[in-house]
Amino acid sequence: MxxxxxxxxGKLVGYMLSPKPDMWYLEGIYELNINDMKSSQDFIERTKSLAIKEVFANQSKGIRIKLLFPQQTTDNHVVVYSFSNDILFIRRVMGTDAIDWVLEHVPE
Structure with missing residues (x-):
C-alpha cells in the first residue's frame, strides 16, 4: 500500500493511502497524522467545508497542498476538491504557469 x-x-497533516489516479486527479483514503492532531483536525475541518462543484468551476475555492511521494524530491502541487467519507479527491497541478497560478490564487 x-x-x-x-x-x-507547512505541516504534515496526514497521508493519502493507495491513491488512485484518473488523468490529473487522485483520490484516496485520508489517514491523519497522529503526531500532530491539531493540524490534522484543522485540515479535516477546512476540507470538509469544500463544495466540489464550486471548486471544479473555480479552483481558487479549493485548498492548496503538497504531496510527498516516497523517494521523490520534486514538489507536487495539488488542489483539494473534496473530502467525504475519509476520501480525499484532489487535482495535481503541472506546468510552471499552472503552478504559479495556484500559488497565487488558491489558499493553503
Missing part, C-alpha cells in the same frame, strides 16, 4: 504524505500550511 502506497502512503503519500500531505503537507498543508
Amino acid at each position: 502506497e502512503r503519500v504524505g500531505i503537507l498543508s500550511r
Whole structure:
C-alpha cells in the first residue's frame, strides 16, 4: 500500500493511502497524522467545508497542498476538491504557469 504524505500550511497533516489516479486527479483514503492532531483536525475541518462543484468551476475555492511521494524530491502541487467519507479527491497541478497560478490564487 502506497502512503503519500500531505503537507498543508507547512505541516504534515496526514497521508493519502493507495491513491488512485484518473488523468490529473487522485483520490484516496485520508489517514491523519497522529503526531500532530491539531493540524490534522484543522485540515479535516477546512476540507470538509469544500463544495466540489464550486471548486471544479473555480479552483481558487479549493485548498492548496503538497504531496510527498516516497523517494521523490520534486514538489507536487495539488488542489483539494473534496473530502467525504475519509476520501480525499484532489487535482495535481503541472506546468510552471499552472503552478504559479495556484500559488497565487488558491489558499493553503
